[in-house]
Amino acid sequence: MRSTSPPEAFPAHTPAASQIFTTVLSHGPLTRSEIAGRTRLSAAAVTKAVRPLIEAGYLLEDVAEDGRQPALGRPANPVRVDGGRALFIGIKMTGDELIAVLTDLCCRIRVARHVSLTSRAPRSVLASTAALVQELLTEADGFGVRVQGIGIAVSGDVDRSAGVVRYSPFLEWRDVPLAELAGMTTGLPVTVDNDVRALTVAEQWFGAGVGLSDFALVTVGAGIGCGLVVHGQVVAGAHGVAGEIGHVAIDPAGPLCDCGNRGCVEAIASDSAIVAQVREVTGVRVADAAAALDLAHDGDPGAREVYARAGEAIGRGIATVANLLGPERVIISGEGLAAYDLFAEQIRDAFGAAAFGSAAMCDVQTRPLPFEEWARGAAATAIQSFITSEAH
Template sequence: MPRSRDSGAPITSPAAAEVFTMVLTRGPVSRVDVCRLTGLSSAAVTKAARPLIEAGYLRELAPTERTAPGAGRPASPLAIAPEREYFVGIKITGDDLIGVVTDLGSRIVAAKHHAVPGFDVRTDASASPMEPADVVAAIAALVTELLDEHPGFRKRAHRLGVAISGDVDRVTGIVRYSPFLGWRDVPLAVLLDEATGLTTTLENDVKALAVAEQWFGAGVGASSFALVTIGTGIGSAFVVNGGLVSGAFGVSGEIGHVPIGVEGPRCHCGASGCLEALASTQALLTEARRATGVDDLTIDRAVTLARSGDEVLRKVFAAAGRAIGLGLAVVANLLGPESLVVSGEGLDAYDLFEESIREAFSAQAYGSAARCGLVIRPLPFEEWARGAAAVAVQSLVTYSS
C-alpha cells in the first residue's frame, strides 16, 4: 500500500496539482496561459491558485502591460516562491553517496559527497550484499550534514528523494533488486523515513534524472523524449505524451537488458548478450583486459592508450560504440521520440565511441526514426542527485485523494 505523506502544499484537487505543476515547470506564466495550456476555466485556475498563494508556494508578480488595446487589465503572472521549501536528493553509486539540497525550482543550493567504507561496484549479483542498515546510516549522516549547511534548510526541508540503480517500486518505497548493492526487497524508503525524519520518495536513478529533465530541463514542454545513460550500468527512461513511462510492474526502460548480441557474454541479470554486458564500463574494461592481456589495466589507462593510438583498444571501444548505437536505434524505432538525450559517466570517453555509435544508429534506425536528434550531454553526479530531489518535488505536487 502507498505510504502516508506529510501535508505539505495545499494540493486539494487535481486542478490545484495541474496549476501548480504548470507554474513550477513553465513559470512565470499568466493565468490566461495557464488556462490555455491546461484547458481549465479562469475561475478554476483562480480557485486552485489562491490557497497556494496564501501558503507561500506561489506568488503574483507585478502586472505586465496589456497585450493589445482594449485587452482588459494588465496580467499578473504567477511564479513559484523558490525558497518556500527545500528538498534533499541523494544518488547512491557503487562507491559513493552524492547529496544535494535544491529549492522548489530545482536549483542546487548545497552539495556534498560522502564516501562509504565497504562500498564497491558490484557486477556479480552473487557478491556479498551491502548491509541496508549501513547504507541507511550513511545516508542519514549525509542528510544531517546537508541540512546543517543553512538554518533555513532544516526549517523548510521535509522531503527526501533517493535515486538508486535497479528495480525500484516507487509507490511502496521498496528496492526490489539492485545488483550493485546486492539487494532484493529492501524497504529503503520506510527505513529512511525513520532515520531522517523526512518523507522519502525512492526512484530508479535513470527515471529520476528523466523527471528532472522533463520538469526543469531539456524535456520541458516536449510530448516525447528518451534519456539513455551509459556508465557502470546502461539504462533509459521514456516520456510519452507528456508522462514518464513507469511500466505495468514498475519496470520500463531497461535498454541495458535488451539483447544486442545473442551469443554475447553473460550479464549479471542471468541473460546473455545484453547491451550492458557488452558496453557498460565494467564490460568494456573486461574486454580491454582480455584483448591486451593486461590483467591490471584500469579504465582510465585504457582510455589514455586508446587516445594515443593503441589499435587493439580502439577496436574495443569501437565495438562497444556499435553496441550502444544499436541500442539507441532500438529506442528510436520503438518510441519515435522527438529527441534522445544520451548521458552518464561513460561519456567521458565519448570521443572513442562517437563515430561507431552514430554509424550503427544511422544504419539501424528505421526510416524517419533516424531523424531523432541525438543530444550528447555529459552530466556530473550532482545532476543525478538533483534528479532525486526533483522526484521529491514531484511528490509534493502530486494530488492524493
C-alpha cells in the same frame, strides 16, 4: 531547528492545482491565460488555484512592465515559482558511497555532499544516511527555509509506490522497505525510486524533456540505462522492469552478459565490459574505465576499436527504442560521456542505419552528467511527491 519541524502540506489539494503548479514550475513565468491554454483548464479554475499558491508564497506575481506593483490577480501578470520557498534533499545510494544534494523547489543544487559507505547492510547505510541528512538539515537552517522531503535513488528494481527496494545488485539488497525506514530515522517524507527513472523525472520537469510528451533518457557508464516518458508519464513497467536498453540483445555471437545472454548492449558498452575488452584486445592490464579511456585517447588502435564497437552497440540500442516508441527526443547522458569523442560517430551512424523510416527523425542529444546529477534526480522525485502529495 526550523528545518526539522514537521513538513507543511502543499496548498494544492486537487489534481488540477498540482497540474497548474507543475506547469508553472517547468514552463514559467506564465500568465494565467497561458496556464489555462497549456493545461486546458478554464481561466476561472486557474485563477482559483493560483490564489492560495501566491498567498502561501509558492508562486510569485511578477511586477507589471510599467514598474508598478502588481495588482493581485490581474490576469496579464505572469506568475512564476519562488524556488527559494522550500528545500529538498536528494540522495543517490551506490554500493560504495552516498551522494547527497540540497536543492530548492526549482531543483537547483544549493549544497552537495558525499560520504563513503563502510558496509552495505541496510542498518549501516541507514545510519550513514541519517547522519548525512542531519548535516544537510543544518545547512538548510542557514537558508532559513524548511526541508520538505527526501528523495532516494537506487539502481535496480525499485517499487516507488510501495517505497521498497525490491532488488539492488550493487547494494546486495532484496525487499528493503527503504522509504519507511528512512522516514523513521529522518522524520521527513521519503520517496524512493530507481536511479534512472529519477533522473528521467529531473529531465522531464527541469531539463531537456520539458514540454515533450515522449522522450527517452539513455545513461552510459557503469551500466547502460534508459528512462522512458510515454504520453507524458514515466514508464515503470507492470512488473517493475522497464527501460532495460542495457539488456537489448543485439548480437547472438557477442560477449556473455551478467544476465546470462550474449551480446546485450551492456555486455559490449558498459564501463566494465569496455575494460575487459580493452585488456583482451591490447594485452594491457588497464585498472579501470579511466585507464582504458587514457589508453584510447593516447591512440591505441585496439582500445579505440573497443570504444567504436561500444558506440555502435549504444546506437543500435537507441534505434531499437526509437523503432518501438518513436520518441521526439533521445538524451544520451552518464559518466560514460567522458568517452563521447571516441564513439559519438559510431552512435550516430549505427542509429541512423538501424532507425526505421521516419523514426530516424528523432532528435538525439547529449547532456553532460556530473555525478551529483543522480542525487539531483532523487531530489526531483521528492519535489514531485511534495507537489502531488504522494510521499511516504
